[in-house]
Amino acid sequence: MKKILILFIIPVILFSMSLEEYLQNLQNQAKKTDSSFKGFSAKRGEKIFSTYRIGKRGKKIACISCHTSNLRNQGENIFTGKKIAPLSPKANPKRLTDIKKVKKWLRRNFKDVYKREGTPQEKGDVLLYILDQ
Amino acid sequence: MKRAIYIALAVMLGGFAFAQDGKTLYQQECGACHMVYQPQFLPKRSWQKIMQTLQDHFGSDASLDSADKEKITKYLLANSGDSKRVLGEFREIIQSIPPTQTPLRISETPYFKKEHRKIPRKAITQKEVRSFANCNACHTKAQQGDFSERTLAIPNYPNWED
Numbered sequence: 370m371k372k373i374l375i376l377f378i379i380p381v382i383l384f385s386m387s388l389e390e391y392l393q394n395l396q397n398q399a400k401k402t403d404s405s406f407k408g409f410s411a412k413r414g415e416k417i418f419s420t421y422r423i424g425k426r427g428k429k430i431a432c433i434s435c436h437t438s439n440l441r442n443q444g445e446n447i448f449t450g451k452k453i454a455p456l457s458p459k460a461n462p463k464r465l466t467d468i469k470k471v472k473k474w475l476r477r478n479f480k481d482v483y484k485r486e487g488t489p490q491e492k493g494d495v496l497l498y499i500l501d502q
Numbered sequence: 503m504k505r506a507i508y509i510a511l512a513v514m515l516g517g518f519a520f521a522q523d524g525k526t527l528y529q530q531e532c533g534a535c536h537m538v539y540q541p542q543f544l545p546k547r548s549w550q551k552i553m554q555t556l557q558d559h560f561g562s563d564a565s566l567d568s569a570d571k572e573k574i575t576k577y578l579l580a581n582s583g584d585s586k587r588v589l590g591e592f593r594e595i596i597q598s599i600p601p602t603q604t605p606l607r608i609s610e611t612p613y614f615k616k617e618h619r620k621i622p623r624k625a626i627t628q629k630e631v632r633s634f635a636n637c638n639a640c641h642t643k644a645q646q647g648d649f650s651e652r653t654l655a656i657p658n659y660p661n662w663e664d
Binding site for chain 1: 533534535536537560561562563564631632633635636638639
């Protein structure tokens with residue numbers, strides 16, 4: 370019985386990476402591509418977050434188009450009208466707790482605005498900015 | 503033998519504890535970006551095509567991991583408009599789709615277009631509504647599956663009557 374329990378517990382522990390670990394992973398990757406990399410910056414993250422680009426469906430958008438520039442506020446998907454819960458963990462403690470979700474949304478939303486995935490450095494910068502808000 | 507039963511039970515319980523069913527996943531994953539459209543609105547072939555093209559889902563990368571995708575697809579196909587008897591607006595919409603067409607949007611179907619043809623464009627694009635994707639904005643009971651006229655209220659168009 371014990372063995373069975375362990376069998377179930379191991380994958381849960383293995384797959385539930387913490388945000389700290391994920392940031393560490395991103396940092397290791399960022400260092401690999403740029404030896405002068407000195408750590409993530411919330412300020413750079415803010416710039417990434419508020420820069421307008423021709424994004425999804427040819428529309429000029431930034432991350433703030435849907436998330437607003439106050440991450441403690443509720444946002445809204447400007448294409449579908451669906452409300453988006455605040456991104457800031459201070460306003461919404463569930464945020465950034467599920468790394469599977471964090472990865473998914475970073476991938477999707479970078480593509481929505483920048484039409485490409487973010488680099489490890491960009492992802493780390495944005496995460497730091499969100500944590501900072 | 504007894505032991506084997508315990509093991510089987512443990513496996514099942516463990517599985518239930520971590521697995522979410524297709525409906526819940528559909529609500530969570532798809533409902534994160536838009537209204538949770540009732541699967542009855544579209545035929546199987548539409549849902550199949552939508553689920554096979556999630557990498558470019560109306561301009562967004564909505565791809566899922568394969569386990570989640572499979573469960574959601576199964577739920578959608580089992581509840582599509584042509585897999586069981588559907589009534590009311592669902593029936594009208596399903597019946598209006600020519601068999602040669604595979605609509606990816608409910609708003610592309612002939613019955614939908616006919617029912618919304620008189621609504622001013624501005625009423626749809628206004629920020630309280632945004633687009634036809636946002637059924638809830640005017641159909642106040644859309645999520646419960648009620649699209650009847652008496653539940654209709656277009657924001658900023660208080661005197662709208664069809």
